[in-house]
Amino acid sequence: MRFILSLLLYSVLTCASHGHVVQQLFVDFSADESTWMAEIRFDAGIALPEMRADKEAMQPKRQWLIDKTPAQHAELRKQAELYLRQCFQFYWVTPSTETPVQYTVHFPEWETAPPQFANPFTDLGFAYFSIQCSGLIPESGGELEVRVSEGDNPDFAFGYERVGSDRIVTAYPGKSLTLWTAESTPPTAQQSFLSFLDYGYRHVVPLGWDHVLFIAALCFLSFAWRPLLSQSLIFTLGHTITLALSICNVIPAIAPASMGWIEMLIAATIVYIALENIFTQKLKAHRLLTIFIFGLIHGLGFASVLGETIRSSGSIAMPLLAANLGVELGQITVIGFVLITLLWAKEKSYFPTLGKIASASIALVGAYWMVQRLLAV
CATH class of the missing domain: 1.20.1250 (Growth Hormone; Chain: A;)
Structure with missing residues (x-):
């Protein structure tokens, strides 16, 4: 008792x-023979440290993003990239080595002036923007692995464009997930099913x-x-x-x-x-x-x-x-x-x-x- x-x-x-507690961010993953890219649909409400610290703050709206000055947009991009690199890391893994991946970060919404912030998640006027992480696939092959840092970080749900977006697997804080192999094998339907099964279970326990x-x-x-x-x-x-x-x-x-x-x-x-x-x-x-x-x-x-x-x-x-x-x-x-x-x-x-x-x-x-x-x- x-x-x-x-x-x-x-x-x-x-x-x-x-x-406004962010529990999951969505990622579209794609790869070809030489490059890979992970495009994150990023919640602007966790871009700034002070906003992440306020767990009772409501999710900001798209207009909040639009009204920012160029200097404030630059700070948003800077802080969002810092947070993203803190949240997860990419590695090339072979049977004998683990090599951290040096990847580039790009913000496609800022290619236009003013930024449009067009995103499927803005239907209710929420503040989202895209962040593209990309890198090269080494000739030596291996596996591209993402590792989410332990702590109060969101889950990352990875969807695979080239096999149909119904294949989704999720990386959790403190865990790793293989995104790509030399055989370029996407997640199977069974893996996707188990990922959603695990996702539902976690929303009860713990x-x-x-x-x-x-x-x-x-x-x-x-x-x-x-x-x-x-x-x-x-x-x-x-x-x-x-x-x-x-x-x-x-x-x-x-x-x-x-x-x-x-x-x-x-x-x-x-x-x-x-x-x-x-x-x-x-x-x-x-x-x-x-x-x-x-x-x-x-x-x-x-x-x-x-x-x-x-x-x-x-x-x-x-x-x-x-x-x-x-x-x-x-x-x-x-x-x-x-x-x-x-x-x-x-x-x-x-x-x-x-x-x-x-x-x-x-x-x-x-x-x-x-x-x-x-x-x-």
Whole structure:
């Protein structure tokens, strides 16, 4: 029980409210016999050190970029390049050597005067620009590898132009990823599927604290595996539907201001489920309908972080299936963890009281998030 309370306290401190936190940058990778290029769709909101430090700052708009002076544009380019070189490094790897790659950086939007900042991600007026990293392919061959630095850095999702943009693989902080080999073999469909699977899983464990608490709250009304699995699956169905509708543009793209309200509603769903655990004696049929509706709400939150990744892949069915399967596996992980952690207390007379204490703690965390997110809005 002490561990559960410590977990709740940690979640309050680390995930209290959401501002503009960049979790992933998208990269179009291409190569021929002599050169390679990685074009990053760069979020201008992390170009400047002071903006990266302010986790509560909202994402700047395209007009913010347009209104900058030439000197300010030059500083943006300088700081963006410094940050990018800090985030990841390229290496040529052979069985016997590892050689850092000296690559050039180019900003194509500034080839015109004034810059146009045309980018697929400016549909809502967000501030994005492109950064092209390019280099030579050595005659000796080998593998081109990217390594993302550990720490509070974004993921980098690499799409491959020459094989169709539905092949996407992701490089995470502290990890490496092979981008090109002498055989010029692109990622397979299986690798792309596993990448989206992993991406969905990571958005529950370890990144999705509100998702983790919601699933954990489900465990304290019915401490049986089958009902919990049913609730998890119906929850996944709900957020899969919303995510699919968002990707297909049936649901309009969500503006940053509206995301604050959605995040507040997500916190409210945690409070509701936790309080229901306290005031309800047993699992009732309407719980599944409630969880399904709450899944639709959580799907709007997933659309803000998973939607662009899937949409940019150029394919919907496979990435959507893989990402949501990853989310479901993450949810099952949370359920399994709670069941195993509290298995020792299942037959104790005080177990119902223990569940109500845990539910009350979860409700308090959710209420705390609701207030913080309301104030942030």
